[in-house]
Amino acid sequence: xxxxxxxxxxxxxxxxxxxxxxxxxxxxxxxxxxxxxxxxxxxxxxxxxxxxxxxxxxxxxxxxxxxxxxxxxxxxxxxxxxxxxxxxxxxxxxxxxxxxxxxxxxxxxxxxxxxxxxxxxxxxxxxxxxxxxxxxxxxxxxxxxxxxxxxxxxxxxxxxxxxxxxxxxxxxxxxxxxxxxxxxxxxxxxxxxxxxxxxxxxxxxxxxxxxxxxxxxxx
Amino acid sequence: xxxxxxxxxxxxxxxxxxxxxxxxxxxxxxxxxxxxxxxxxxxxxxxxxxxxxxxxxxxxxxxxxxxxxxxxxxxxxxxxxxxxxxxxxxxxxxxxxxxxxxxxxxxxxxxxx
Numbered sequence: 622x623x624x625x626x627x628x629x630x631x632x633x634x635x636x637x638x639x640x641x642x643x644x645x646x647x648x649x650x651x652x653x654x655x656x657x658x659x660x661x662x663x664x665x666x667x668x669x670x671x672x673x674x675x676x677x678x679x680x681x682x683x684x685x686x687x688x689x690x691x692x693x694x695x696x697x698x699x700x701x702x703x704x705x706x707x708x709x710x711x712x713x714x715x716x717x718x719x720x721x722x723x724x725x726x727x728x729x730x731x732x733x734x735x736x737x738x739x740x741x742x743x744x745x746x747x748x749x750x751x752x753x754x755x756x757x758x759x760x761x762x763x764x765x766x767x768x769x770x771x772x773x774x775x776x777x778x779x780x781x782x783x784x785x786x787x788x789x790x791x792x793x794x795x796x797x798x799x800x801x802x803x804x805x806x807x808x809x810x811x812x813x814x815x816x817x818x819x820x821x822x823x824x825x826x827x828x829x830x831x832x833x834x835x836x837x838x839x840x
Numbered sequence: 841x842x843x844x845x846x847x848x849x850x851x852x853x854x855x856x857x858x859x860x861x862x863x864x865x866x867x868x869x870x871x872x873x874x875x876x877x878x879x880x881x882x883x884x885x886x887x888x889x890x891x892x893x894x895x896x897x898x899x900x901x902x903x904x905x906x907x908x909x910x911x912x913x914x915x916x917x918x919x920x921x922x923x924x925x926x927x928x929x930x931x932x933x934x935x936x937x938x939x940x941x942x943x944x945x946x947x948x949x950x951x952x953x
Binding site for chain 2: 622623624625626627628629630631632633634711712713715743744746747772773
């Protein structure tokens with residue numbers, strides 16, 4: 622006997638993601654989910670961004686890694702709440718992991734939570750964590766061909782940070798060609814060419830981010 | 841790799857259905873049909889492989905997963921339907937094992953598949 626079900630496989634994750642979102646909204650916390658391939662520069666971006674944000678806002682970080690707490694240790698000098706999630710081989714963070722992680726955060730004393738997802742351009746695309754902003758970081762060293770190869774993750778990003786632009790010439794990367802490739806799968810995302818190591822390239826991005834945080838506070 | 845968590849989620853959803861719907865109390869799960877839209881977000885073969893492994897520790901170890909393409913869907917995974925059968929024996933019913941005993945033999949499981 623066949624029985625019609627018609628349920629999205631991610632229904633449970635999405636329900637928990639929505640619970641997370643409600644919790645963040647209730648506390649007026651702006652949450653960003655940072656996704657990239659391994660080595661694109663997520664943790665370096667966090668270091669640069671935290672250097673800017675922590676004097677203005679109360680920030681916490683959720684660090685996702687398969688193994689080790691190396692990234693969390695890199696961020697310890699900022700003296701902010703950091704929760705390390707080790708997925709033990711899992712290739713992405715899901716909403717349930719975030720729900721667990723926020724239990725140990727002082728939600729009534731935070732403005733921003735930055736989530737560093739597991740380095741992967743495939744799996745994190747499917748999982749809503751309850752974030753306000755999905756940021757895809759992409760390094761020019763990865764070439765211009767990846768937006769169409771990894772279309773789901775590029776299509777789902779609201780912000781695309783094109784990192785390591787200072788290496789573009791060395792890697793024979795034409796930035797305008799890369800932007801065209803991104804636009805072929807995502808017409809709306811805000812694109813910021815940056816070098817996470819160079820504060821002067823981050824100004825426009827940081828202003829954009831801060832406006833988002835303020836908008837959430839004023840909701 | 842994320843196929844394993846997707847397979848786990850499929851099993852969680854159908855397990856909940858099988859254990860909470862009173863009309864399915866005396867049934868065993870035999871097949872799950874999954875609709876997938878393009879571009880695929882999982883590899884169908886890999887998903888079916890993980891499903892076959894993870895379903896072994898449920899009350900319906902012989903149940904299979906069948907992935908079919910849907911032109912109407914985008915990059916989504918929708919559980920379209922399940923197929924159920926009557927529990928085979930009075931012993932199954934009494935034990936509430938939903939066919940586990942009958943299917944616990946791997947060769948029989950493979951034959952049913």
